[in-house]
Amino acid sequence: MARGDFRENLAMAFDTLLANKTRSFLTILGVVIGTMTVIVIAAFVSGISERVSTEIEAFGANAIYIFKFDPGFNFNPTFEERTRKPLSYADAMAIKSECPSVEEVTALMSPVDFLQGPMADRVKIRYQDIEMVNATVSGIFPSYFRMGTIEVSEGRAFTEGENMTRADVCVIGRDVANTLFPMINALGQKLTFNGRTYEIVGVLKQRDFFLQPSDDPGNENKAVYVPYETIRKIYPNVKEHFIIAQGRPGQTEKAVEEIRGALRKSRKVAFSDPDSFGIQTSKGLVEQFGQITGGIFLLMVAISSVGLLIGGIGVMNIMLVSVTERTREIGVRKAIGAKRSDIIQQFLIEAATLTGFGGLLGILLGWGLALIIRMFMPTYVPLWAPIAGFVVSVSLGVGFGLWPAMKAARLDPIEALRYE
Template structure:
């Protein structure tokens, strides 16, 4: 019997048991759809994280307080990084162009009857260029604001909309920690960064933040949350990191482990890439289990089919069908079930990715590699799990099979 006849017979058998065939394919469908969708979403998350870090600027470095071990295990970091460190970096490190220290803290913001806890960032004029932010309306903090401890504030775009609706906020007074501040500007929309909404913050002079909002919390100077630094160019990043580390070790009189960390955009991207790759692999592995379960389902149904069709097998062998003909027929049935389930699962998986991409910030992408692997695996599973029932059918003794008629 040739392959065309086997295909026709397999198709006829499967279509005559539509419900059983559909339920058999269900595990394969779910497995394929899960693998393709989860891999696509994982790659989308990785791409989104990369784009967000690139939006910081190509030559940005961050100096953060605390040793690597303390940052990993403690929520209360030591108060070792100060504004004076930022000034020293700006003046003594030749491979950097601008330095923007900042103090972060959540505070109650009030305007008339509206109030909410928002992130307040005390910073310097260099913040705009170092962090690639822009002002939409009004102006940003300047040197006079820093020198005079001016009570001025620049609003994030979402806060401006929440508190002032459609009115112009410039010149209005808001209260931060029950202290009155004049609105001098509104930032351009920047979007979210690793789950943190950058448009939901307000910016005030670093001196005002230190002296009037949080107070002086370090015995070594004006404590800062971290320092953002812009290197001259991409080729200067490594030199800037080396020079900053050496300078801070001298300033902090470090003889053992560092009480600070210097992270480049590339360092952070590597960490994020490792995490997202691991999560994507884990999700794909979990989804792959359903493919295995679907393959076992195919084998179970094919064994049941062999038992139900014992008479048919005996009759075919009695009139001249060879073992390889019977083997081929049952293998083709198993492969058709798995391949059809793979195609349907692929379509569902791709559709899920497109829906996620349309209704979320994830730039979910369809991975051709994942599609090829999922369909190949599902077809291979059909072949692998179909071998045992097919061999069982091929090995049936025609005399024994005909006795059951």
């Protein structure tokens, strides 16, 4: 098709749209809604994925997490997982002594029953007359501070010596400091829980977590970390542990295999039996979350495609009406030499222009809505989303406009000129 013919057909398409503004808008409404929905979903999923990936990687690119349960975002452990032997201090020591690719390791012990839910409300933290009930007390090795998972912004971390002597010291989260010591510096102050007094030697850097609401007791800002040996003294009956290791640079995968071998040996897992523990890396957690968000995105796109389908059917119907209304015009064009292909091109360009305009409007509305949502949660519109939205909307017009275009092209010019 010559460039002049294309421009002429495009101009005719715009003239037709402007001549029937209300009808055109109602016709493309489904396309507008469908495209807008895709843009918003893409912005939401992309924003959440990027934020979660950033948060997970902030805990250390070489971090390796060892659980009693299989890793992932499954919040319904099986009976076999629930009845597994808890991870222990001995397991952490086995990793430390038998895994050369592991740079650091810590066991984390907390007064939490992982089978029945949090028991943090049983640990009331107090300073004078001020009490906090939604903090979480955990015992960790001093090596935890060297992993980069948590960062002390004021004071210091406790030492290996303080851990071995079961010193009554602690490092607290920023929310704990703000709650118990709103008017004074928390460093050097003493807080009380479980009938014992602990000196605050450090305060953690404030960190905001999308995955953990500010009122979640597991939030790091509400943490109270004490030496591991000290927490064992306070809670001698707690058996549940969580282990975090850090692989040496470039050796994370090798470290995972070494940890698996060390734990199978430590926990006396038979050669033919599956692991009685779960191992996951930061990279693995990001990939798992990406699979989940990808599935959600595809599901939501499938739902929003219903709007696009309805819009496409609407375009086809209105183009069929347009063919009927312009029968004499088609007859005149054919009589003065227009070929079938010219008529098909004219109506396809008109249909594509109609849906393309709907796609552009949907993209603008979706982008605006994503900016509004961004004030409350992380969203951003990836470059491919508006491009895909426009291409799909134009393709929709071509696909659903093909039958009306062919119907127009098949009209007999003599019969068309007689049409009243």
